[in-house]
Amino acid sequence: METEKLTFTGNESAALGAKLARVEVVATYPITPQSTIVENLSRFIANGELKAEIINAESEHAAISICIGASLSGARTFTATASQGLVLMHEMLHWAAGARTPIVMAVTNRALCVPWSLHADFQDAISQRDTGWIQFYCENNQEVLDTIIQAYKISEDKRVLLPSMVSLEGFILTHTVERVDVPKQKDVDEFLPPYKNEFFYIDPENPLAENVVVLPDWYMEYRYQQEVAMQNAKEVIDKVSKEYFDKIGRNWGGLIEAYMMEDAEVAVVTMGTIAGTARVAVREMRKKSGKKVGLIKVRCFRPFPVEEFKKFSSLKALAVIDRSYSFGCGGPLCTEVKSAFYNTEEKPLILGVVAGLGGRDVNVGDIINVLEKTIEVSKTGKVERETIWLNLKGEQLR
Amino acid sequence: MVKIPTVTSWQDLPVGCVVPGGTMIINKTGAWKVFRPVVDHKKCTLCMLCWIYCPDSSVVLAEGKIEFDYDHCKGCGICANECPAKAIRMELEV
Amino acid sequence: MPSKPISIKDFPKDEFMVKGHTACPGCGMAIAVRQALKILGKNTVLAIPAGCIAGGSTTGPFPLSGFALPTVYCSFDETAAFLAGIETALKVKGLKEKFNVVGIAGDGGTADIGLQCLSGAVERGHKIIYICYDNEAYMNTGIQRSGTTPYGAWTTTTPVGSLRMFKQEPKKDMPQIMIAHKIPYVATASPAFPSDLAGKIKRAMEIGGPAYIHIHTPCPTGWRFPPEKTIEVARLAVLSGMWILYEVENGVFKLNVKISKRKPVKEYLSIQGRFRHLTAEDLEKIQKEVDENCKRVGM
Amino acid sequence: MTYFRQLILFGRGGMGVVTAAEILAEAVAQEGKYGQSLPFFGMERRGAPVRSFVRISSEPIWVRSEVTEPDYVIVVDQSLLTLLDVTRGLKTDGMLIVNSSEKPQILKEKLQLKFRVATVNATKIALEEIKVPIASTAMLGAFAKVTNEISLESIRKAVLTRLSGEIGQKNIRAIERAYKEVLF
Numbered sequence: 001m002e003t004e005k006l007t008f009t010g011n012e013s014a015a016l017g018a019k020l021a022r023v024e025v026v027a028t029y030p031i032t033p034q035s036t037i038v039e040n041l042s043r044f045i046a047n048g049e050l051k052a053e054i055i056n057a058e059s060e061h062a063a064i065s066i067c068i069g070a071s072l073s074g075a076r077t078f079t080a081t082a083s084q085g086l087v088l089m090h091e092m093l094h095w096a097a098g099a100r101t102p103i104v105m106a107v108t109n110r111a112l113c114v115p116w117s118l119h120a121d122f123q124d125a126i127s128q129r130d131t132g133w134i135q136f137y138c139e140n141n142q143e144v145l146d147t148i149i150q151a152y153k154i155s156e157d158k159r160v161l162l163p164s165m166v167s168l169e170g171f172i173l174t175h176t177v178e179r180v181d182v183p184k185q186k187d188v189d190e191f192l193p194p195y196k197n198e199f200f201y202i203d204p205e206n207p208l209a210e211n212v213v214v215l216p217d218w219y220m221e222y223r224y225q226q227e228v229a230m231q232n233a234k235e236v237i238d239k240v241s242k243e244y245f246d247k248i249g250r251n252w253g254g255l256i257e258a259y260m261m262e263d264a265e266v267a268v269v270t271m272g273t274i275a276g277t278a279r280v281a282v283r284e285m286r287k288k289s290g291k292k293v294g295l296i297k298v299r300c301f302r303p304f305p306v307e308e309f310k311k312f313s314s315l316k317a318l319a320v321i322d323r324s325y326s327f328g329c330g331g332p333l334c335t336e337v338k339s340a341f342y343n344t345e346e347k348p349l350i351l352g353v354v355a356g357l358g359g360r361d362v363n364v365g366d367i368i369n370v371l372e373k374t375i376e377v378s379k380t381g382k383v384e385r386e387t388i389w390l391n392l393k394g395e396q397l398r
Numbered sequence: 399m400v401k402i403p404t405v406t407s408w409q410d411l412p413v414g415c416v417v418p419g420g421t422m423i424i425n426k427t428g429a430w431k432v433f434r435p436v437v438d439h440k441k442c443t444l445c446m447l448c449w450i451y452c453p454d455s456s457v458v459l460a461e462g463k464i465e466f467d468y469d470h471c472k473g474c475g476i477c478a479n480e481c482p483a484k485a486i487r488m489e490l491e492v
Numbered sequence: 493m494p495s496k497p498i499s500i501k502d503f504p505k506d507e508f509m510v511k512g513h514t515a516c517p518g519c520g521m522a523i524a525v526r527q528a529l530k531i532l533g534k535n536t537v538l539a540i541p542a543g544c545i546a547g548g549s550t551t552g553p554f555p556l557s558g559f560a561l562p563t564v565y566c567s568f569d570e571t572a573a574f575l576a577g578i579e580t581a582l583k584v585k586g587l588k589e590k591f592n593v594v595g596i597a598g599d600g601g602t603a604d605i606g607l608q609c610l611s612g613a614v615e616r617g618h619k620i621i622y623i624c625y626d627n628e629a630y631m632n633t634g635i636q637r638s639g640t641t642p643y644g645a646w647t648t649t650t651p652v653g654s655l656r657m658f659k660q661e662p663k664k665d666m667p668q669i670m671i672a673h674k675i676p677y678v679a680t681a682s683p684a685f686p687s688d689l690a691g692k693i694k695r696a697m698e699i700g701g702p703a704y705i706h707i708h709t710p711c712p713t714g715w716r717f718p719p720e721k722t723i724e725v726a727r728l729a730v731l732s733g734m735w736i737l738y739e740v741e742n743g744v745f746k747l748n749v750k751i752s753k754r755k756p757v758k759e760y761l762s763i764q765g766r767f768r769h770l771t772a773e774d775l776e777k778i779q780k781e782v783d784e785n786c787k788r789v790g791m
Numbered sequence: 792m793t794y795f796r797q798l799i800l801f802g803r804g805g806m807g808v809v810t811a812a813e814i815l816a817e818a819v820a821q822e823g824k825y826g827q828s829l830p831f832f833g834m835e836r837r838g839a840p841v842r843s844f845v846r847i848s849s850e851p852i853w854v855r856s857e858v859t860e861p862d863y864v865i866v867v868d869q870s871l872l873t874l875l876d877v878t879r880g881l882k883t884d885g886m887l888i889v890n891s892s893e894k895p896q897i898l899k900e901k902l903q904l905k906f907r908v909a910t911v912n913a914t915k916i917a918l919e920e921i922k923v924p925i926a927s928t929a930m931l932g933a934f935a936k937v938t939n940e941i942s943l944e945s946i947r948k949a950v951l952t953r954l955s956g957e958i959g960q961k962n963i964r965a966i967e968r969a970y971k972e973v974l975f
Binding site (some may be wrong): 399402403412415417418419420421422423424425426427430431434445446447449450451452453454455456467470472473475476478479480488 | 503507516519526552554555556557683724
């Protein structure tokens, strides 16, 4: 009897999530570090474990377009890409959201050119934040698997009908092996019913046309309808998280997860694998020096958890760590956290930190330094520098 | 008949901008024309070339005779130009 | 076995490109698409990209639409990818046999911006029928030059002016590019030869695809000729050898319309304002090239 | 007080409505004032209804939105009178200038119009002078005559900035005829 495999890479976890979600059409284009996701899916199909069609498209731009065509035609679709591939898709990301096609895409986050880099960086996914896609950022491979399954239930919910991006950092998750519990197909089938496209269908007796030209009289209303769907996603994400816990036994905490925040005065806010490292730093600081520090992990960047953040307005100071950067402005996560508190009476001082670009390692010690700096800010009440470039070689000028 | 969604607010907009097909038939593009085709039934041999060459499906065969749907015909004049029997002429629309 | 022409009387009466669409008076594309859809019939799913066929004639405005067929209006650069997605989804749902999955795009949408995904889709053998209506420029955006604009033509981006900057490059031969992909069926067609066009659409349906049909569709607005002459211009293109009607099925070439006594290209070019600036020398150059092309296909 | 006038040109695609609006804005500039021509881009196709907005002012024009209370409305295609509400927002003392073979009085009664109406058979003039039924530019001649908002000379100069050579001269002749033949 073969021993049952217990550990998987992030890419295998993504492929397992897609398989368990019984995806029907997969269209992708190879790019490091994503390629093994599709290799795994191809094997599942070849071994009869998954009844689906895989299309090896001629480009990422084509891959996402194939998914849109397939999703409109009633098939549950999956794709995966990263870095240059994701930004090549940009035209069609807006398209997929506007067409309300509930496609789920794994994004194995990787830095953008120039310079050339194969390593982890959120610039690819973060730079797509205005395309209308729901965006999840995962901390570990288990969350990747679970979130892909949940993403289908969220995206296909009638009140939402928006595509979802599930981000897992290149190499740090995609090629990292760790324990992953693989739910049973039966349980996932009960959790996630088959996809049925109700608004567009191919019926010669009742021919429908999708995406006709809209003039200034109705375009804005269409955009508002789409925003309402994105806002609905907040409740649906929480509901689906609870349902997943009831059925499969794990809850990654809807839009955000507060760790040791009950009595925290100072906290670090971040996404992805850095949140895992920050968890350890918080625990160690509390144990070693009893400092009231905590972690706010942002799991869902779109829709942005504004209301959740407002609950923390009584905190003294926050450090927001971005693994991406908006030139001439600051870390995108930091900018959004700041704006969440803008109109609250009380609000924490907020320190921006840019770290881990291009795969640079971020360890527990780094987080502890950031937290110490944040505690100092909470005491002095002054933020000398809006954004710190962590471990920058050479002096940071402004 | 042609069912066209009536919309008054964002709530009743069909999701994904999906509408019933073929509803442009209510467009009276006939108002575009300056000249209109007129057929001389005596000369017409019912070869149907005018019908197959019409960009706007505005040639109608009714009770064995060629007629024109002036609500939709744009007056391009292809039918008159192509008619082998020279049975169609274009007249200035008054 | 080659396509069989369909007589005009045998054309179905259904109209899937409904009247009331807003194509310009005398539009060559509208004639060709109307003829093709009659043969394809109601069990057809359409992917229609930007261009005269969409924004120009059948997309509303909201809430109206111009095709009485299930239609996905897709992006300009990914018509064939949308088709591949639709075809695959129907296949997974066990519905593919019931539908023709058909894309209809202009020359720019096919030979320029949409070439990459078309090449990918047909190379992967998707059972799709791809129809290109070739009005030889980007007409919907106002007559800008495309890869298939013929040598010598005026467009708004190849203006003649004192420096005579009309299009210098030859017309991109899209059918040959498709033949190079070794797909089961490639054919050229013209709305001035409806029976030939219809026979080829039928043949593509029988073969199931991937099939490519390239239709020459004159444009009164962009080629500068009066709207009543669209079919006359289309016919003259064939009679002069400027547009050759042939088909290639699994590599086997067949000349469908053999013109024994070809008209001089001057006759075709002179009724179009876009060629008004050509000198005798230019015309000679074009005539020579047409003679060579015709010789090569045994005409 | 700043001199400020607004007008809307209604026509169909291919009738030169946008060109005429641009020529009018240019003509205003030729007189040292500020002209603005704002086309409304909808589904303009040969034959489909088209609108263009023109503003004339002694001061630089900052607003860039549709004209909703025009002082004048120019209708280049008479069939639009029953198709569109061309007089919506037209000022009570405003004027409607229509390309029509009918006398203004008859048109006014037929359509129960409460505004001043002027008519000129611009299509006939265009067919005779320019040999094509592009009537929009001719309407500028009628506009100049009945409103005195712009001189014929400025329109002539403006035409040549957009239509050169023979076409320019033909259009100027058509404008001059409309200037003479407009009834109001």
